[in-house]
Amino acid sequence: MNCGCAEIVTPGLLDLFEARARMVEAARPVSGVERLALVDAAGRVLAAPALATLDMPGVDNSAMDGYALRLDDLAAAPSGLPVTLRVPAGAGVAHLPAGGCARIFTGAPVPRGADAVVPQERVHLDGKGRMRVSGEVAPGANIRRRGEESRAGDVLLGAGSRLNAAAIALLAGHGIEAVTVHRRLRVALVTTGDELIAPGQAWRPGAVYDSSGPMLRTLLAGQGCEVLDLGPVLDTPEALAAVLAEARDGADLVLCTGGVSVGEEDHVRPVLERLGGLDFHGVAMKPGKPLALGWLGPSREAGTPLIGLPGNPVASLVGWQLLALPFVHGRQGRPPAPLQRFPVTAGFTRRAPRGRRELLRVVLDWTGGAPVARLAGGQGSHMLGAASQAHGYLIIDADTPVEEGHVYGYCPGAQFLD
Numbered sequence: 001m002n003c004g005c006a007e008i009v010t011p012g013l014l015d016l017f018e019a020r021a022r023m024v025e026a027a028r029p030v031s032g033v034e035r036l037a038l039v040d041a042a043g044r045v046l047a048a049p050a051l052a053t054l055d056m057p058g059v060d061n062s063a064m065d066g067y068a069l070r071l072d073d074l075a076a077a078p079s080g081l082p083v084t085l086r087v088p089a090g091a092g093v094a095h096l097p098a099g100g101c102a103r104i105f106t107g108a109p110v111p112r113g114a115d116a117v118v119p120q121e122r123v124h125l126d127g128k129g130r131m132r133v134s135g136e137v138a139p140g141a142n143i144r145r146r147g148e149e150s151r152a153g154d155v156l157l158g159a160g161s162r163l164n165a166a167a168i169a170l171l172a173g174h175g176i177e178a179v180t181v182h183r184r185l186r187v188a189l190v191t192t193g194d195e196l197i198a199p200g201q202a203w204r205p206g207a208v209y210d211s212s213g214p215m216l217r218t219l220l221a222g223q224g225c226e227v228l229d230l231g232p233v234l235d236t237p238e239a240l241a242a243v244l245a246e247a248r249d250g251a252d253l254v255l256c257t258g259g260v261s262v263g264e265e266d267h268v269r270p271v272l273e274r275l276g277g278l279d280f281h282g283v284a285m286k287p288g289k290p291l292a293l294g295w296l297g298p299s300r301e302a303g304t305p306l307i308g309l310p311g312n313p314v315a316s317l318v319g320w321q322l323l324a325l326p327f328v329h330g331r332q333g334r335p336p337a338p339l340q341r342f343p344v345t346a347g348f349t350r351r352a353p354r355g356r357r358e359l360l361r362v363v364l365d366w367t368g369g370a371p372v373a374r375l376a377g378g379q380g381s382h383m384l385g386a387a388s389q390a391h392g393y394l395i396i397d398a399d400t401p402v403e404e405g406h407v408y409g410y411c412p413g414a415q416f417l418d
Contacts, residue, residue, distance in 0.1 A: 013284035016322065016357050020339065023293060023323050026279060026305070027330020030252045032183040038171055043224040044181035045333045046161045052154045053174045055147035059093055060110040063142040067123055067131055068114035069101040071139060080130030085111060101131050110143050117142035160334050162418070182333040184226045188247035189216055191231030192240060192259035192268070193311060211313045211384065212257045219320055220255070222417065223328055235259060237267045244275055248296035248304045253331055255324065258311030260290045268292065268308045276303050283323070284356035284398065287315035287381035291323060305331075312381040318359050318393075321416040337415070344410035346394060347372040350402040357398055359411070361390035373410060 014022070033047040062068065073081060077099070084100030089107040096102055096111035104110070104117060116137050124132045150156065156174065157167055163179070171179065196210040197203070213231055220227045228251055233243045240259065247254040260268040260281075269281055269292060276296040283291045290310050297303025307324045309316040326336035347365060362373040373394045377386030392413040396402055 013282045013289065013356060014280050016283055016285045017339075019280065019283045019291070019293075020323055020326060022280065023327040024330060024336045026293065026300075027327045027336070029182065029333035030185060030331055033180050034183055035178055035180055037178050038168060038176060041163050041179050041181055042165070042168060044163050044179075044184075045224075046157055046159050046163065046179060047182045047333060048180045049155045049159050050157045050161075050171055050176060050179060052150045052152050052156050053176065054152050056149045056151075056173065057144050057146055060146050061144050062087075062104045062106055062108050062110055062117045063144050064117065064119050065105050066117050066119045066142065067101045067133075068096065068104045068110050068117050069131075069137075070096065070098075070113060071115055071137060073099055073101070074133065074137065080126060080128075080132040082128075082130055083125075087111060115139055115143075162334060164418070184224060185253060185328065185332050186226045186228060186251045187220050187328075188228040188230055188251035188254045189213065189220065190233055190240075190243055190247060190254060190256040191216075192233045192235060192256065194235045196232040196258075212309075212311065212316045215313060215317060216255060216257060216309075216320065219325075220328075223325075223332070225328070231257075235267065237271055240267050240271050241275060244271060244296055244306070247306075248275070251304060253328065254296060254304060254306040255309065256306060257309040257316050260292050260308035260310060272296070272306060272308070276306070281308075283319075285318070285322070286353055286356050286358045287312065288319040288322070288359075289315075289356065291319045293327075310381070313384055314361075314387045315381040317387055321413075322359070325416060337418075339411065340415045341395070341409045341411050343407045344371050344373045344394065345407050346402050346404055347374045348402065349404050350375075350396075352399050352401040353396055355398055358396045359393040360396060360402075361386040362394045362410070363389060363391045364410075371410075373408070 069081060081101040083103050084097045085094060085102035087094060087102050087104045087108045089105050091108055093109045094111045096113040102111050116139060118133050118137055122134050156170055161167060191210060191213040195206060195208045197207045199209050210232060217227055230243050230247055233239050256268055272278060272294045276294055278294040281292040283289060288310055292308035294306050295303035296306055309319045329336045360379060361376045363376045364371040365374050376390040379386060390413060393411040395409045395411055
C-alpha cells in the first residue's frame with residue numbers, strides 16, 4: 001500500500017481541476033432503466049423527466065388562518081362585516097355572499113368573489129360577531145394563486161435528478177406513484193496490499209487494518225451504488241490481473257485503492273495497461289497524487305472504466321471526493337455539480353506546498369461572527385482523525401504559503417454527501 005505521496009516535485013502531473021474536468025468528460029451513463037414505485041425510489045436517478053399532473057396549487061387557497069373578503073365590501077362596511085361562511089381545508093370551492101366575509105384556514109380554497117385574506121391576528125370581532133380589520137389590506141393579500149408554482153405538464157424534475165426527500169415529496173404532491181430511473185451503478189471495489197487485515201482480526205507487527213475498504217464501501221452505498229467487494233488482493237501482478245478481469249466482466253466501474261503509485265510493489269498501472277489502457281496517471285494535489293483513470297477491455301468506449309485511488313486512506317478520500325465522485329455521478333446519469341468554493345480567512349500559518357495544490361483538512365470557527373479556517377488536526381495522508389472532524393478543505397495553490405489572516409479558497413465537505 002505504497003502511497004507515493006512523498007514531499008517531492010514530480011514532473012508531468014495533471015492539474016487538479018483539469019483532472020476533474022477530464023473525469024467529468026469521460027463519464028458516460030450506464031444503459032438500462034427500470035420502473036419503481038416512488039416509495040422505493042429514494043436516492044435513485046431519474047431517467048426521464050417527471051411532469052406535473054395538475055396545477056399547483058390546484059385552486060386559489062389561503063396562505064394562513066384568517067378571513068376571506070371582498071375589499072369593496074370591507075370599504076363599504078365601516079362597522080364591520082358579518083362572518084357568513086366557514087371554509088376549512090379540504091372543503092370545496094364556495095361562493096362568498098355579498099356583504100359578508102368567510103372564516104378561512106390555511107390551505108382552504110378561497111371562495112369565489114373574495115379578493116384578499118386578512119390574518120386572524122389583524123382581526124377583531126365585536127359582540128355582534130362582526131369582523132373589523134386593523135391596517136390596510138392589499139388586493140390579493142395572502143392568497144396562493146392556482147398554478148403559481150407549476151402548471152399541469154410542466155417539468156417538475158429533469159432527467160438526471162436524484163430523488164431526495166424533497167423531490168419525492170414534490171412528486172407525491174402531484175399524485176405520482178411510480179418513476180423511471182437508471183438502474184443502479186454496479187461498482188467493483190478492489191483493495192490491494194499484503195499488509196492489510198480486516199477489523200476484528202488479531203493484529204501482528206507489520207499488519208495494517210483495512211480502513212480504505214470500509215470507507216469506500218460506505219461512500220459508494222451513500223451514492224446508491226451496488227458494491228461488488230473483491231478485496232483485499234495480494235500484491236502480485238497475477239493476483240491483481242485475475243481480480244481485475246473478474247471486475248471487468250461484472251461491473252460498470254472498477255474502483256481500486258492502493259498499488260497505484262510507481263514502486264516495485266505497485267502493480268495497478270502495469271496490469272491496467274496490459275488489460276486495457278490509461279487515460280492519465282498522477283495529479284498535482286496533496287494528498288492524492290498517485291491517482292489514475294483508465295479502462296479494462298479492448299477500448300475506452302467498449303471497456304469498463306477503472307479509477308485507481310491511493311492506498312493511504314486520507315489520500316483515497318480526497319481522491320474520491322474531488323475526482324472519483326463526479327465520475328460516478330456521470331455514470332449514474334447525473335450531471336456532475338460544479339465544485340463549490342468560496343473565500344475563507346485562514347487562522348494559521350503553514351509553509352507552501354511544493355509543486356502541487358494542497359488540500360488542508362480544516363474546521364470553520366464561527367466564534368468571531370465570520371468563519372475562520374483552523375486545521376482539524378494532523379495533515380498526514382494516513383491521519384484519519386483530522387479527516388473525520390473536518391468541515392471541508394482549504395485549497396492552497398502550489399508554492400503558496402498560508403499566512404494567518406489571509407483569504408484562501410474553501411471547499412465545503414457537505415457537497416460530497418449528496
